[in-house]
Amino acid sequence: MTRRRGRAWQAAGVLPGRFIIDTTSGDTAGGPRADDVIVLDHVTKHYGSFVAVEEAHFSIARGEFFSMLGPSGCGKTTTLRMIAGFETPTSGAIRHEGVDVSRTPPYKRNVNTVFQQYALFPHMTVRDNIAFGPRSKKLDGAEVARRVDEIIDVVRLGDFAQRKPTQLSGGQQQRVALARALVNYPSALLLDEPLAALDLKLRQAMQIELKRIQREVGITFIFVTHDQEEALTLSDRIAVMSNGLVEQIGSPEEIYGSPASVFVAGFIGQANLWQTVVEAVADGRADVRIGDQLVTGAAGPNVARAGDHVTFMVRPERVKVTVLSPNASGASGSSGASGTSGAAIACEVIDYVFQGPVVRFALRSPDGSEIAAYVGSDEGLPLLRPGDRVWASWDRDAALVLPESANPSTLSTADAVGATAS
Amino acid sequence: MNRQRVRTVQQAINRRQFLGRGAMFGGAVMLSPALLAACGSDDDDKPGSSSTSAGRSSTGDLLVSNWPLYIDPTEDGVTGSIDLFKEASGIDVTYNEDYNDNNEFFAKIQPDLAAGNAIEPDIIAPTFWLVARLISLGWLDKLPLDLIPNAANLVSSLQKPSWDPTGEYSLPWQSGMTGIAYNIDVTGRELDSVDDLFDPAFKGKIGMLTEMRDTLGLTLLSVGKDPNTITFDDAADAFDKLEKAKNDGQIRQFTGNDYQDDLIAGNFAACVAWSGDVAQLALDTPSLRFVIPDEGGMQWSDCMVIPKGADSIVEAAKFMDYVYDPVNAARIAAYVGYNSPVAGVQDELRASDDPAVAALADSALMFPDDATLGRLKVFKSLSDDEEAQFDERFSSITTG
Amino acid sequence: MARGGEDRNQRKGTWQPYAMLAPGMLWLLLFFLVPMLILLRYALSEPTDRFSGKYELTFRFANFTDAIGDFGSQFLRSFAYAGIATVLCIVLGYPLAYFIATKGGRYKNLLLGLVVVPFFTSYLVRTIAWTTIMGDNGPLLAISDGLSLTGLLDALKITTNGGMLQTQTAVIGGLTYNFLPFMVLPIYVSLEKIDLRLLDAAKDLYSTPRRAFWKVIFPLSLPGVFAGTLLTFIPASGDFVNAQFLGGPNQQMIGNVIQNQFFKLNDFATAAALSFVLMFIITVAVLVYARLFGTDELSV
The missing domain is CATH 3.40.50.300 (P-loop containing nucleotide triphosphate hydrolases)
Structure with missing residues (x-):
């Protein structure tokens, strides 16, 4: 698969490296150079x-x-x-x-x-x-x-x-x-x-x-x-x-x-992943739906039009956990592709691990999916217990919409690290 | 069943008597066969009577160790001598062809006999010179000649021979001649001299026997020495001649009885050989010839003897008597092709219905004429010390 | 708890290893040491007379010097034949073992089996079979005659007067044939143990395949060559079967002499002394060899 x-990528004449925005030398594309x-x-x-x-x-x-x-x-x-x-x-x-x-x-x-x-x-x-x-x-x-x-x-x-x-x-x-x-x-x-x-x-x-x-x-x-x-x-x-x-x-x-694929996203570091469908694409961003919530993220390669099957990704350390809704209005307002802020999802704490500088949360969203969130222990959160209600949110730049992975089993970093050398 | 039980009882009695005598009189055991043999001479006209066998060790079975291919086997529907003897006597004979080499067989039996223990075989067939050694070592029992009336059939020339001057210890099994065998296809010419074995034309194609008396005997004849009276010093020339031939690569190998394989395979052009073997081999390989060389040949006998302490004396006597019957001796001689020591064999063969067997009566190999016999020598009976010298010198050549 | 366990282990340690050693030690004592002492006693004795089988211990050390003096040439010949056969076994066996170990693939076991298959036949029979093969009218000479090679082989002293049986070629050839598996198997084992990535490493470091072999594979397989050499040279130098059947009177080895002394001449004293001299020379040779080429550091 x-x-x-x-x-398909090759057919489109596109190599993975092309999608990477180079921040250092200006040319880290995969294509060979003579020297x-x-x-x-x-x-x-x-x-x-x-x-x-x-x-x-x-x-x-x-x-x-x-x-x-x-x-x-x-x-x-x-x-x-x-x-x-x-x-x-x-x-x-x-x-x-x-x-x-x-x-x-x-x-x-x-x-x-x-x-x-x-x-x-x-x-x-x-x-x-x-x-x-x-x-x-x-x-x-x-x-x-x-x-x-x-x-x-x-x-x-x-x-x-x-x-x-x-x-x-x-x-x-x-x-x-x-x-x-x-x-x-x-x-x-x-x-x-x-x-x-x-x-x-x-x-x-x-x-x-x-x-x-x-x-x-x-x-x-x-x-x-x-x-x-x-x-x-x-x-x-x-x-x-x-x-x-x-x-x-x-x-x-x-x-x-900026992982170019679900595989990369899953293999490097931890990621929250949702399989979903594109609602709308505009300005290199794509709107997708998680449960009944509309969220947006930077569109990865091949995410071209509404109806594409995609995976929505947010890194755990980019997830913010707040007791109050991060939206000033307090409403769980929709933040479409044209919006500036990310999403906020009302969740239930199911696990909470204090690890010194970081607190690791496991949250359950209304649609039943689990969200991992790593929060700095200096962020002044009150002591939370399983069952407490919180909000999970992220900046929209933190989210990515990646082409559908047919191979969900590769998504766990832990599995990949545990595997033996090739 | 009954017979088996009786035999066991008989055996037990004999053991007890034997042990009893030994315990009471010590050395008497050694003397008794001589005494009995002396008594036996009175009973010559009453062969096999039960009274004379009484007191002799008997077990009902018999173990014979002889050289390979030295008796007619049961094969192709023809019953061989051993089975015929079993039938006639009711004795359970085990006949082993495990006597391959005099020295090796001696080495095998030496520890037991030296320690005064009996060895398994009741009859063995060493070559005459070894018989002499065994007699002098006291490792043989005298034959119960009174139980072997057919011993009278022994040809006169072999009665009281040099190796057994009283004739009490041994009966020849077969005699034979040592001469030269050659494969005319390989030599390309007839041979008639011992010196043909030293002809450089046959370099590396000459076989000699590990039996010193045969190989050295012929060599002695070739240098004009009489093997019958030789001394170690006198033998120096012959030894040197052999050694030189060995060093020059003239002699391909020193072999035992297995020279036959090399002769047939063409590895040997010519070799020192025994008359009877060549007679047998020539049936399949007509290019093989045997000659008593001009210088003369050697004569020898392999003799039946009873090793000291054998426990089937009566059975051994019956076996010897059987094979000394000219009818049986003729059957064996016809198979092995050697010179039978039993008088009357030639007549028996001539009387055969089978023309091929009858023709054997005229075989020069089996019945050499007087002229040939006159050219044959018997190797001197060496004293222990002499033999040690000869053996050592000879083996220094064969295992150079 | 821990203390107790330690004590128990220590107590066990005092006698258990010895108990396990006992059967082997007893075996060695009964079937090696005792016979050796008996042999040594013979070697230092003189016979009371020729056939009595009785020997008197007179500490006649001259038995040893006589043995060397009288049979020096057979000793030298034995070691020369065994040495050449051993070298031939390495030359023939190493490539064979190398091939099986590196290229054998799934046929490895089959190929190893083929190396060992001759052992299913008696040593004697295998040796005697060569008398037919190398006989004057045998297939080997027929081939060389057919190819008109016999003259050349004669010149190279491989054949003598156009014959092969009863020459030193035949004896050395027989020894090589009979002991080849004893060379192949240990070399195979040592090659098998070598990490083939070392070959990659050597090539990666600018070694041609030839240099990679000689600098890496060969040195690492030396323990196998060493073991194979011992397993070949020691029995070959004491062998008498090959010389007896494939050799002539000028190719007799020390094993034939010992056999002759024991079983033909009944001279146990000389035979025993010869056996000891042979053992002594082999032991010294092995020690020197081990010192020069010993590779125990490598048997990791």
């Missing part, structure tokens, strides 16, 4: 009848920290392996620094990979592991030593150079894997779920470390992960993938704030 939707380090030009990969990657068409800029994010089996690792050279595209082309390398074996490509379980050579010392690449290139001994010393410094492994990988902790192994790749001065560093094997604390420390190293060496990082938080934390840009398709490419803010 997702696939069909993808084709980018890595270019994927309509790349498709089939295994027999199974489509692993379809029509991946984007480029990665020099010095960029680029993530490919998606659940297990979405095609992100296959894409990475095609960039590395371990897989050959079924159709389309991959260009490194403007050169078509689609059929070039990995050992002739100037990119290096940090593998998922690091794949360190267990029979070699840390130093020999790191020197492996330069020695393969037949660099002279002094140059090899210079480079190795330099990178060992960058990853702060000086005390462990003579150890074998099995004598190192997970984090240290991680640094070796990084050093082993970076010592080659690759035009891009490919990282395949490099942090997945680490525990939470170490993972967070390594995220910071990765970012530091990337800034220090200035090399393009292409990072594959299924952890949306990791992707948001690290990336300059994120490509969200699902079922072999690139759903959206954009900065973390864009991906989070």
Whole structure:
């Protein structure tokens, strides 16, 4: 079903990235540019009848920290392996620094990979592991030593150079894997779920470390992960993938704030979602009905006319909870597409969790749907209990109207994070 | 059923008597067969009488260990000698063809016999030189010749032979000649000399036997030494000749009885061989020939003996008596093709209705003429020390 | 509670491992150590006379020096044959194991089964079968004659005078054939254990497939090669069956000599001394080999 939707976009001549309003560089559209380090030009990969990657068409800029994010089996690792050279595209082309390398074996490509379980050579010392690449290139001994010393410094492994990988902790192994790749001065560093094997604390420390190293060496990082938080934390840009398709490419803010599809909305962060039908479209906004309430939101791609089946989305942290109606008149007035304010819905509190800076509410709206709301604990709300009546409201800019998802099960972020790496 | 029970009782009595005697008189056990044999000579004209068998160990069954393919089997609807003997005697014979090599068989029985324990077989068939060793070690019982009237049929040339000067311990099973077998298809010419085995034209295609007395015997003849009177020092030339041939790759392999396979397969052009084997093999492979070389050949006998402590003496005697009947001996000889030690075999064969069997009576291999017999030598009976020297030197060549 | 559990574990720890060891230790004691001591006693004894089977313990250490002095060439030959056979087993077995481990796919078990299938036949029968195959009128020579290769093979000393049976080629070939599975299986196991992503990693780091193999896969499979070498070399150097059936008098190995001493010459003292010298040399060789190429660090 997702696939069909993808084709519909292409049929319309529109790529997901086009809908993202760029707030930083002015051009983060997915389409390749000639001077980018890595270019994927309509790349498709089939295994027999199974489509692993379809029509991946984007480029990665020099010095960029680029993530490919998606659940297990979405095609992100296959894409990475095609960039590395371990897989050959079924159709389309991959260009490194403007050169078509689609059929070039990995050992002739100037990119290096940090593998998922690091794949360190267990029979070699840390130093020999790191020197492996330069020695393969037949660099002279002094140059090899210079480079190795330099990178060992960058990853702060000086005390462990003579150890074998099995004598190192997970984090240290991680640094070796990084050093082993970076010592080659690759035009891009490919990282395949490099942090997945680490525990939470170490993972967070390594995220910071990765970012530091990337800034220090200035090399393009292409990072594959299924952890949306990791992707948001690290990336300059994120490509969200699902079922072999690139759903959206954009900065973390864009991906989070303006998801191009229900899948992206659900996969990145939490979202309140209602399946509904468009009542009216005007000025890039669409009116939809939740229960008997008419609400409005920014219209996503393909939301063109009344009658379209769509999903209405509001992030929980954008939902305001008030005891009194937010409308001065007190009326539950309609706020159509022409209106300026958002919606206000009378709800019942069903759950209430205090989490320090944030209070998490679970509310039930009159039509029976549940609304999640994260409210700052400094907003001075009175102590509420299940059963209390409150108002849920949001600014209309906070709401999005997205094309219908046929795949509601992908909507839960928790599910996606829980899934194993692809 | 009844017979079974009787036999068991009989067996029990004999055991008790045996043990009793042993306990009371110690060494008497060893002497008794001799005494009995002496007594037996009086009873020669009363064969198989129950009075003479009394007091001899008897179990009703019999275990014979002999060389492979050394008796006519029951096959193709023809009943073989063992089954005929079973029928005639009622004795439960187990006939094992597990005697493959004198030294190996000796190594197998040596621990038991050295420790004074009986071994399982009641009759074994070692080659003459080993018989001599077993006699000197005291590991044989004397034969109950009084129970073997047909022993009188033993040909005169084998009576009281060098390896058993009193003739009390052994009866030859078969005798044979050691000569040269060759495959004329491979050699391309007739052979008539031991030196043909050393002809470089047959380099790597010559087989020799691991039986020292056969291989060394022929080599001694080729260097003009008499195997019958040889000393270790005198044998040096022959040993050197063998060693050189081995080192030069002239000798392909030292084998046991399995030389037959290599001969048939064409791996051997010529080899030291035993007369009876070649007689049998030539039936299927007409290109095989056997010759007693000009320098002479070796003669040998494999002999039935009773290892010390065997408990079926009466049955063993009956078996030996049976196979020394010329009729039975002729049947066996006709199958194995060796030289039967039983007088009258030639006449029996000649009288056969089957022309093929009758023709065997004129076989030069089975009944060599006096001229041939005159060229045959029997290897000297070596003393223990001599034998040790010979064996060691010989094995240093075969396992070079 | 926790305290009690700990104590109980400690108490268990004192005797349970030993109790579990006991059957094995008893086995080794009865069927290894005791026979070894008996053998050692023979090796230091002299026979009272030739056939009595009685040996007097005279601590005749000359048995050992005699054994080496008289049979040095057979020792050397045995180790040379076993060594060459072992190298051939590696050369033949490694690619086979590599193929099965990496390309076997769903036929892995079938292919491994085929490697092991000859074991369903008796060792003796398998060896004797080669006498037919390598015989002067056998198929192997027929093929080489047919291809007019026999002259070349003679020049390469693979055949001798156009014959193959009863040459060192035949003995080494037989040893290689018979011990090949003992090389293939441990190498297969060690290759199977290797994370194939290491191959990707090496290629990613600019290694050609050839360099990736020699720098990564091969070193990591060395424990298998090491085990296979021991499993091949040790039994091959003590083997006598191949030399007996496939060799001639100039290809007899130390196993044949020992067998001959035990079963033909009844010289238990020399035979036992030879056995000990063989064991000693093999033990030293294995220790040296383990020191030089030992890869225990890798058996993670």
